[in-house]
Amino acid sequence: xxxxEAKNLEKTYDGEAGTASTQAxxxxxxxxxxxxxVAIMGPSGSGKSTLLHILGFLDKQSEGTYKFNGNAIEExxxxxxxxxxxxxxxxxxxxxNLLPKATVLENIxxxxxxxxxxxxxxxxxxxxxxxxxxxxxxxxxxxxQLSGGEKQRAAIAxxxxxxxxxxxxxxxxxxxDSRSGQAVMKIIQDLNENHGHTIVLITHETYTAEHAQRxxxxxxxxxxxxxxxxxxxxxxxxxx
Numbered sequence: 001x002x003x004x005e006a007k008n009l010e011k012t013y014d015g016e017a018g019t020a021s022t023q024a025x026x027x028x029x030x031x032x033x034x035x036x037x038v039a040i041m042g043p044s045g046s047g048k049s050t051l052l053h054i055l056g057f058l059d060k061q062s063e064g065t066y067k068f069n070g071n072a073i074e075e076x077x078x079x080x081x082x083x084x085x086x087x088x089x090x091x092x093x094x095x096x097n098l099l100p101k102a103t104v105l106e107n108i109x110x111x112x113x114x115x116x117x118x119x120x121x122x123x124x125x126x127x128x129x130x131x132x133x134x135x136x137x138x139x140x141x142x143x144x145q146l147s148g149g150e151k152q153r154a155a156i157a158x159x160x161x162x163x164x165x166x167x168x169x170x171x172x173x174x175x176x177d178s179r180s181g182q183a184v185m186k187i188i189q190d191l192n193e194n195h196g197h198t199i200v201l202i203t204h205e206t207y208t209a210e211h212a213q214r215x216x217x218x219x220x221x222x223x224x225x226x227x228x229x230x231x232x233x234x235x236x237x238x239x240x
Contacts, residue, residue, distance in 0.1 A: 001070055003165060003198055004032035004055060009064035011050050011221075024050040025061070026221040034165065037192040037199040039209035042218035049170065051218065052202050056168045057085040069165065086114050090159025094171035096151040098158075100144035104130060107143055108158045115162065129157040133187050149180030156187055166198040167191065173208055185211050186235035211235060 011025040025047045032038050042048040053059040054066065066073050073081065098107045108126040130139055133153040138146060146154060152172060159167050169188060173181035189211055191197040201212055209215050210233045217224045
């Protein structure tokens with residue numbers, strides 16, 4: 001059974017008084033199997049961020065159906081959606097979204113504070129996630145003291161700490177130089193290939209998308225194509 005099952009998703013944003021509404025998604029249908037690495041591409045305004053927000057419970061569709069891990073989200077209330085989002089989904093954003101005056105450890109522990117996990121294991125879980133992204137030497141540094149690449153690795157560790165089923169990454173290399181971007185893609189590929197995490201990656205870069213197994217292309221709110229990647233890039237080849 002696919003972990004993500006979306007059928008005929010539509011999203012319409014109401015315009016301000018006197019302006020027309022905007023249709024951001026038009027009948028998007030897709031399935032993503034557990035353990036897949038899927039990239040979603042499209043030009044600005046194509047609907048890719050809207051689609052990610054719906055798949056990640058950050059927004060709701062106007063029409064269509066969406067099942068996550070077999071559960072129809074239309075049947076879940078806001079509290080159940082929030083609980084599922086925190087426990088089964090991890091998010092990595094282009095802007096990192098770290099607390100600059102908090103340490104790496106404190107940033108990574110944030111999702112645990114909204115969970116039922118006992119506080120006495122928070123440090124151990126956070127340190128495990130930090131180690132997984134190779135950032136143990138920065139555990140007690142403030143987020144503001146990190147380089148861009150280190151900030152994104154910290155953001156990935158925060159996404160990992162709850163051991164989610166799916167990691168949604170929205171332009172994770174967009175603010176990074178090429179070497180830092182490759183280091184981040186190496187971590188993301190490793191999480192998929194060696195740890196079994198399902199990855200949904202948003203990017204406008206074909207090269208970055210070709211690290212995935214499938215590429216879904218959007219145009220004007222519609223899925224234009226959904227194809228397997230013939231020759232996948234391996235970030236491991238570029239990081240020594």
